[in-house]
Amino acid sequence: MTPVSGVAAVGECMIELSGAAADNWRMGFAGDTFNQIWALRALLPAAQSADYVTAFGDDPFSDRQRAFMAEHAIGTAASPVIPGARPGLYAITLEGHERSFTYWRADAAARSLADCRDALAASLMGRALICFSGITLAILEAPARATLLAVLEAAREGGSRIAFDPNWRPRLWPSPQVARDAIAQALALTDIALPTFPDEAALFGDTSPADTIARLSRAGVAEIVVKDGAGLAHVAGAGITRAIPAVPVPSPVDTTGAGDAFNGGYLAARLAGHTPAEAAQRAHRVAAAVVQHHGALVPFAILRTAFEGALTPAK
Numbered sequence: 648m649t650p651v652s653g654v655a656a657v658g659e660c661m662i663e664l665s666g667a668a669a670d671n672w673r674m675g676f677a678g679d680t681f682n683q684i685w686a687l688r689a690l691l692p693a694a695q696s697a698d699y700v701t702a703f704g705d706d707p708f709s710d711r712q713r714a715f716m717a718e719h720a721i722g723t724a725a726s727p728v729i730p731g732a733r734p735g736l737y738a739i740t741l742e743g744h745e746r747s748f749t750y751w752r753a754d755a756a757a758r759s760l761a762d763c764r765d766a767l768a769a770s771l772m773g774r775a776l777i778c779f780s781g782i783t784l785a786i787l788e789a790p791a792r793a794t795l796l797a798v799l800e801a802a803r804e805g806g807s808r809i810a811f812d813p814n815w816r817p818r819l820w821p822s823p824q825v826a827r828d829a830i831a832q833a834l835a836l837t838d839i840a841l842p843t844f845p846d847e848a849a850l851f852g853d854t855s856p857a858d859t860i861a862r863l864s865r866a867g868v869a870e871i872v873v874k875d876g877a878g879l880a881h882v883a884g885a886g887i888t889r890a891i892p893a894v895p896v897p898s899p900v901d902t903t904g905a906g907d908a909f910n911g912g913y914l915a916a917r918l919a920g921h922t923p924a925e926a927a928q929r930a931h932r933v934a935a936a937v938v939q940h941h942g943a944l945v946p947f948a949i950l951r952t953a954f955e956g957a958l959t960p961a962k
Contacts, residue, residue, distance in 0.1 A: 651773055651774055651775045651805070651806040651807055652695070652696070652773070652774070652775050653695055653696035653697065653698065653773075653774055653775060654684070654687050654691065654695065654696070654697050654698070654774060654775060654776040654777070654778070654914075654918070655684075655697070655698045655699070655700050655724065655770065655771055655774045655776075655777050655778070656680040656681065656683050656684035656687070656698075656699055656700065656777070656778040656779065657680060657700045657701070657760065657771070657777065657778070657779040657783050657795065658678055658679060658680030658681065658699075658700075658701060658757065658760075658779060658780060658782060658783040658786075659678045659680075659681075659701060659735060659752070659755060659757035659758075659760075659782065659783070659786055660676050660677070660678045660681040660699060660701055660712055660716075660734065660757070661676070661677060661678045661734055661735040661736055661737050661750075661752065661755070662674060662675075662676060662708055662712075662734050662735070662736040662737070663675045663676060663677040663736075663737060663738075663739065663942065663943060664736065664737070664738040664739065665738075665739045665901075665903075665941055665942045672738070673941075673942070675942055675943070675944060676711075676712055676715055676944070677903075677904060677942070677943035677944055678782075679780050679782050679812070679814055679907050680699075680778055680779060680780050680782070680783060680907075681699055682904045682907030682908060682911070682943045682944065683778050683812075683907050683908075683910045683911040683914070684697055684698075684699050684721060684778070684911070685719070685721070685908075685911065685944050686907070686908045686910070686911025686912055686915065686933060686950055687778075687911045687914060687915050688719060688720060688721050688947070689911075689947035689950040689951055689954075690911065690912060690915035690916075690933075690950060690951060690954050691915055691918065691919075693720070695918075696722060697720070697721055697722065698721065698722040698723060698724040698770065699716060699721055699722070699723055699724075699726070700723070700724050700725075700726055700760065700767070700770040700771060701723070701726050701756075701757045701760050702726055702727050702728075702729050702732070702756045702757050702758075702759040702760040702762075703723070703726060703727070703728050703729065703732070703734075703756050704728070704729055704731070704732035704733040704734060704756040705728050705729070705730050705731065705732065706732075706733045706734075708733060708734050709728070709732075709733060709734055709756065712734060719947070724769065724770035724771075725766045725767075725769040725770045726760070726766075726770060727759065727760075727762075727763060727766055729756045729759050732754070732755070732756035732759065733754070733755070733756060734755060734756060734757075735750065735751060735752030735755030735757065736750070736751045736752065737749060737750045737751070737752070739901075739903055739942075750818075752786070755786070757786055758786050758787065758788075758791075759791075760787070760791075760795075761787055761791040761792070761794040761795040761798075762791060762794075764794050764797075764798060767794065767795065767798050768798050768801065768802075771798055771799065771802045771807070772798075772801065772802050772805055772807075773802075773805065773806075773807070774802060774807045775807065775808065775918065776807065776808050776809075776810060776914060776918060777799060777802055777807050777808070777809050777810070778810045778811075778812075778910070778914065779795070779799070779809075779810075779811055779833070780811065780812045780813070780814040781812065781813040781814040781815050781816070781826065781829075781830055781833075782814050782816060782819065783795070784829045784830070784833060785816060785819035785820055785826070785829075786819065792829060796832055796833065796836065799836055800836045803836055803838070808838045808839065809836055809837050809838050809839070810837070810838065810839040810840075810841060810910070810914055811833050811834065811837040811839070811840055811841070812840075812841040812842065812843075812906075812907075812910055813830050813833075813834075813840070813842050813843075813846060813847070813850075814843070814846065814906075815830075815846040815847075815849065815850045817849075823850060826850060827850060827851065830850075831866065834863060834866040834867070834868055835866065835867060837866075837868050838868070838869060838870060839868075839869075839870045839871075839872070839914070839917070840863050840868045840870070840871045840872070841872050841874065841909075841910045841913065842859055842863070842871075842872075842873055842874070843873075843874045843875070843876075843906055844856050844859060844873050844874065844875040845875070845876075847859045847862075847873070856873040856875065856879075856881040857881070857888070859871075859873050859881075860873060860881060860883045860888060864883070869884060869885075870883075870884040870923060871883040871884065872913060872923070872927060872930075874906055874909055876893075876902075876905075876906075877893050877895075877896070878893060879891060879892055879893065880893065880909070880927045880930070880931065882923045882924055882926075882927045884923055889923075889924050889927075891924060891927040891928055891931065892931070893931045893934070893935070894931045894932050894934075894935035895935075896935050896938050896939060898939075899938040899939065900938060900939050900940060900941060901938065901940065901941045901942065902938050903937075903941075903942060903943045904937055904942070904943030904944065904945075905934040905937045905938050906934070907943065908930075908933050908934050908936075908937040908945070908950070909930040909931065909933060909934040910930070911930075911933065912926075912929050912930035912931075912932070912933030912934065912950075912953075912954055913926045913927060913929070913930035914926075915929075915954070916929045916930065916954075929954050932953045932954060932956065933950055933953045933954055935953065936949050936950060936952070936953035937950075
């Protein structure tokens with residue numbers, strides 16, 4: 648077996664517009680798997696590579712995306728540049744600390760991330776850990792989705808661990824059944840599953856986190872963490888389930904990206920050798936830090952401090 652090292656996440660990095668006051672908007676970059684690699688990059692040793700695998704356009708905003716990643720030591724491996732393409736975009740609107748999203752992504756470059764199997768394999772083979780999500784699957788047409796899953800299966804056979812967050816977003820799928828079928832295929836090659844209970848209840852009819860754990864265990868997933876917002880995280884593996892309390896945040900500012908940061912914190916802790924229960928505790932602290940700030944991406948130093956046990960005071 649080929650030695651494995653470094654981490655990669657596969658998916659779509661979008662332009663993020665977050666509102667401040669009146670019609671003032673702040674532009675950034677985010678997306679569920681990008682938010683995960685952001686947290687992983689913050690929390691892993693600098694010597695360990697972290698790459699975001701996607702497809703870029705050749706427009707000025709795509710140039711800024713790549714520059715932003717490079718500035719934060721996030722590589723892009725063999726991600727292609729698609730002539731004439733551009734990034735997707737979303738805007739966040741807040742009511743209190745809860746958020747809603749408006750998207751413009753139908754012709755986003757990331758939809759072509761698996762069009763070239765050789766480039767995708769060059770980006771993913773030999774990784775210690777690869778992360779992807781239901782959104783990664785949803786933005787791809789069926790042939791490209793099959794290519795991605797085949798490359799992930801080959802990487803897994805080569806020694807990579809595969810982490811998957813089903814992250815169901817109904818508007819991205821032609822039907823719930825198509826989503827269920829694709830997620831089932833993904834779970835068949837997943838080592839660590841990181842579902843969110845309300846999504847699983849809506850798509851699969853689970854009535855409790857225990858139902859989700861039982862269903863994913865039957866699918867062959869060895870390590871499962873069922874998130875539930877500010878509630879308990881249920882961690883299951885080797886026939887044992889533990890409920891790990893979240894870190895209370897009295898005055899949350901913005902919940903955008905909290906679940907993604909939890910995933911990144913959990914995976915970073917597992918790579919560092921912490922037990923699943925210890926990893927969930929650290930992940931809760933990272934997520935709690937994120938909800939105390941606007942936008943999906945929080946400075947690395949804040950994430951590191953949270954990961955090690957101290958929280959940034961609520962604002």
